[in-house]
Amino acid sequence: SAAAPVTTGQVALGVIPGDGIGPEVTAEALKVLEVAAPADLKFAQTQYDLGAERYLRTGEVLPDSVLEEIRNQDALLLGAVGGKPNDPNLPPGILERGLLLKLRFELDHYVNLRPSRIYPGAARLGSPLSDEVLGKGEVDFVVVREGTEGPYTGNGGALRVGTPAEVATEVSVNTAYGVERVIRDAFERARKRPRKKLTLVHKTNVLVHAGQVWWRLFQQVAEEYPDVTTDYSHIDAVMIYLTTDPQRFDVIVTDNLFGDIVTDLAAAISGGIGLAASGNVNPDRTSPSMFEPVHGSAPDIAGQLIADPTAAILSGALLLDHLGHPEAAARIEAAVLADLEAREPGQQRRTPEVGDAIAARVAG
Amino acid sequence: SAAAPVTTGQVALGVIPGDGIGPEVTAEALKVLEVAAPADLKFAQTQYDLGAERYLRTGEVLPDSVLEEIRNQDALLLGAVGGKPNDPNLPPGILERGLLLKLRFELDHYVNLRPSRIYPGAARLGSPLSDEVLGKGEVDFVVVREGTEGPYTGNGGALRVGTPAEVATEVSVNTAYGVERVIRDAFERARKRPRKKLTLVHKTNVLVHAGQVWWRLFQQVAEEYPDVTTDYSHIDAVMIYLTTDPQRFDVIVTDNLFGDIVTDLAAAISGGIGLAASGNVNPDRTSPSMFEPVHGSAPDIAGQLIADPTAAILSGALLLDHLGHPEAAARIEAAVLADLEAREPGQQRRTPEVGDAIAARVAG
Numbered sequence: 001s002a003a004a005p006v007t008t009g010q011v012a013l014g015v016i017p018g019d020g021i022g023p024e025v026t027a028e029a030l031k032v033l034e035v036a037a038p039a040d041l042k043f044a045q046t047q048y049d050l051g052a053e054r055y056l057r058t059g060e061v062l063p064d065s066v067l068e069e070i071r072n073q074d075a076l077l078l079g080a081v082g083g084k085p086n087d088p089n090l091p092p093g094i095l096e097r098g099l100l101l102k103l104r105f106e107l108d109h110y111v112n113l114r115p116s117r118i119y120p121g122a123a124r125l126g127s128p129l130s131d132e133v134l135g136k137g138e139v140d141f142v143v144v145r146e147g148t149e150g151p152y153t154g155n156g157g158a159l160r161v162g163t164p165a166e167v168a169t170e171v172s173v174n175t176a177y178g179v180e181r182v183i184r185d186a187f188e189r190a191r192k193r194p195r196k197k198l199t200l201v202h203k204t205n206v207l208v209h210a211g212q213v214w215w216r217l218f219q220q221v222a223e224e225y226p227d228v229t230t231d232y233s234h235i236d237a238v239m240i241y242l243t244t245d246p247q248r249f250d251v252i253v254t255d256n257l258f259g260d261i262v263t264d265l266a267a268a269i270s271g272g273i274g275l276a277a278s279g280n281v282n283p284d285r286t287s288p289s290m291f292e293p294v295h296g297s298a299p300d301i302a303g304q305l306i307a308d309p310t311a312a313i314l315s316g317a318l319l320l321d322h323l324g325h326p327e328a329a330a331r332i333e334a335a336v337l338a339d340l341e342a343r344e345p346g347q348q349r350r351t352p353e354v355g356d357a358i359a360a361r362v363a364g
Numbered sequence: 365s366a367a368a369p370v371t372t373g374q375v376a377l378g379v380i381p382g383d384g385i386g387p388e389v390t391a392e393a394l395k396v397l398e399v400a401a402p403a404d405l406k407f408a409q410t411q412y413d414l415g416a417e418r419y420l421r422t423g424e425v426l427p428d429s430v431l432e433e434i435r436n437q438d439a440l441l442l443g444a445v446g447g448k449p450n451d452p453n454l455p456p457g458i459l460e461r462g463l464l465l466k467l468r469f470e471l472d473h474y475v476n477l478r479p480s481r482i483y484p485g486a487a488r489l490g491s492p493l494s495d496e497v498l499g500k501g502e503v504d505f506v507v508v509r510e511g512t513e514g515p516y517t518g519n520g521g522a523l524r525v526g527t528p529a530e531v532a533t534e535v536s537v538n539t540a541y542g543v544e545r546v547i548r549d550a551f552e553r554a555r556k557r558p559r560k561k562l563t564l565v566h567k568t569n570v571l572v573h574a575g576q577v578w579w580r581l582f583q584q585v586a587e588e589y590p591d592v593t594t595d596y597s598h599i600d601a602v603m604i605y606l607t608t609d610p611q612r613f614d615v616i617v618t619d620n621l622f623g624d625i626v627t628d629l630a631a632a633i634s635g636g637i638g639l640a641a642s643g644n645v646n647p648d649r650t651s652p653s654m655f656e657p658v659h660g661s662a663p664d665i666a667g668q669l670i671a672d673p674t675a676a677i678l679s680g681a682l683l684l685d686h687l688g689h690p691e692a693a694a695r696i697e698a699a700v701l702a703d704l705e706a707r708e709p710g711q712q713r714r715t716p717e718v719g720d721a722i723a724a725r726v727a728g
């Protein structure tokens with residue numbers, strides 16, 4: 001039922017450079033993508049002008065016609081969107097809900113994929129963890145975050161707003177359909193990794209209704225994957241594990257909101273948001289998946305070409321992997337690893353220099 | 365309207381030692397409490413046998429008659445409750461919802477108070493953060509976590525359970541009544557601290573319904589506290605700040621679930637769950653507040669007298685502060701600080717030795 005991955009020929013690649021440092025890091029991701037892709041894979045790019053700048057200029061966030069065009073791409077690469085903090089002309093949340101989340105929901109990106117690695121040689125470059133914690137061993141895990149339901153649906157409302165009797169509800173919606181498919185995807189990913197371990201993260205002791213469907217389906221799907229070791233952690237305990245023993249994790253599967261929180265902590269401990277890549281994946285390939293760095297548009301440093309494009313470049317690796325080219329993706333990862341190991345603390349390179357260096361390692 | 369704090373005379377102290385290491389650490393907390401309390405303050409203790417052991421023995425979690433007795437105490441000290449992991453006779457969540465959360469809701473503990481400090485000399489004893497992060501300065505903040513609503517109400521349900529069409533909802537309930545009072549309490553606490561800074565933590569860009577009432581009431585109450593500097597952070601960004609720049613925080617106010625998550629991270633970075641104290645506070649004093657270490661009953665090390673009672677002892681300090689004895693509370697804190705600074709990495713002391721050492725320092 002799932003469409004086959006695009007392995008040769010022309011890939012229709014939708015590129016949303018976005019705002020601030022978005023276009024700067026996207027240029028480097030594209031540079032490395034071109035070098036890493038197999039000779040018989042060509043990217044036909046279409047650029048989409050979306051984000052804070054377009055909104056401020058035109059009042060448009062994501063016109064229906066643009067969404068329909070985007071739907072027809074094979075894959076999407078996004079830089080970052082977002083205007084200056086507290087811009088009075090940019091209503092809070094408008095780009096998040098009108099563009100980023102809208103794309104996740106419309107394109108059914110039910111797997112939000114966020115890998116974390118602490119590369120041995122590069123550990124001290126960015127991680128806020130102590131040598132003692134990092135010294136316990138390599139960190140290499142991936143979070144499979146549900147992307148289309150949970151507390152992210154906008155469900156809920158408010159009554160008697162602005163009065164002392166106001167009550168506002170926020171409803172987390174969890175369907176067997178939505179929970180099972182993401183759990184199944186996580187088991188598939190765990191099965192393909194050397195350690196074959198999958199940890200469910202939730203708060204089943206308090207969020208009983210949502211917790212029950214996650215817990216039951218996790219146990220149920222586990223029966224089909226006897227080769228995968230399973231584990232469970234409450235979200236609060238994960239805070240402790242990720243900071244004191246991140247080595248314990250291999251694949252984590254969790255809901256949309258817990259995944260949002262856990263992946264920022266994961267990014268923080270593994271060298272910072274400057275290295276964190278992500279994929280908004282539709283594993284059924286019924287619409288294009290979208291790859292983007294976890295970081296924002298950083299308007300404060302935009303235009304100076306000092307942003308680190310590594311997260312965008314690693315997002316390109318996830319894109320290649322999704323398109324069916326794991327070897328090409330691995331080449332990018334290896335090149336990034338080598339580049340990270342060669343970095344000196346305090347070293348300053350311009351954005352294109354980092355891209356060039358990684359592209360050169362991929363090429364040679 | 366609020367009952368006056370108990371400053372002299374007899375304090376009716378309900379003690380719930382609980383399971384595992386609970387009784388061991390509670391004994392030390394009581395030892396230090398007695399020494400630290402002003403001469404004219406006497407504790408009349410009543411012990412309550414509650415927790416996993418009682419449940420396994422009698423099938424009772426919190427009988428109504430016991431709850432009514434507890435309601436009449438002036439303050440409560442809890443050790444920890446919880447049985448062996450995966451005990452088939454102990455239904456998951458039964459103690460959490462039937463005892464711990466039940467007490468918070470029944471006694472209207474709307475302020476869940478969780479201070480975090482990284483004591484300069486003691487930094488390297490337990491924090492998983494790097495010297496670089498810790499070297500930026502002292503860490504001293506307190507989380508004011510809402511304790512009686514949000515996603516903790518049990519609201520929600522499930523339809524077509526066990527079928528592929530199942531849908532389960534979990535409803536976060538946020539009332540102006542509940543949100544305003546905890547925000548107000550947080551502003552009061554911020555005003556009394558040297559830095560006078562209060563950060564609201566939420567996810568207003570996604571959880572719009574709940575986010576709006578938190579945001580609006582935060583702005584509104586802020587007008588009455590022009591001396592307090594206000595700030596806002598999304599919960600995901602807090603993950604990054606707490607691990608790379610924890611010095612930035614002074615007082616944090618947040619909802620029940622975000623507070624649960626943030627305080628475990630706060631405990632982890634500031635020396636671990638072995639040092640984290642908490643108060644389930646009813647600031648209106650319409651029922652007794654309850655003080656407890658954040659850690660659990662640790663059945664694996666129970667009976668060996670090797671548990672660190674520091675978190676329980678610091679919870680005793682919060683209790684004294686709540687009863688109107690900030691100087692006595694400060695004496696305990698100073699004694700703990702001195703004890704922490706005198707600790708050697710790898711040093712092993714028995715639980716009563718730690719209590720004795722801290723009590724001796726309090727005594728002078």
Ligand SMILES: CC(C)[C@H](C(=O)O)[C@@H](O)C(=O)O
Pocket residue numbers: 096097100101260569570600
């Ligand atoms: C921008 C925001 C809506 C988004 C989220 O909450 O998912 C971001 O934090 C992320 O993790 O991609």
Ligand SMILES: CC(C)[C@H](C(=O)O)[C@@H](O)C(=O)O
Pocket residue numbers: 205206236460461464465624
């Ligand atoms: C045991 C559990 C119900 C509780 C909570 O979620 O509040 C605990 O994690 C805490 O933080 O006190």
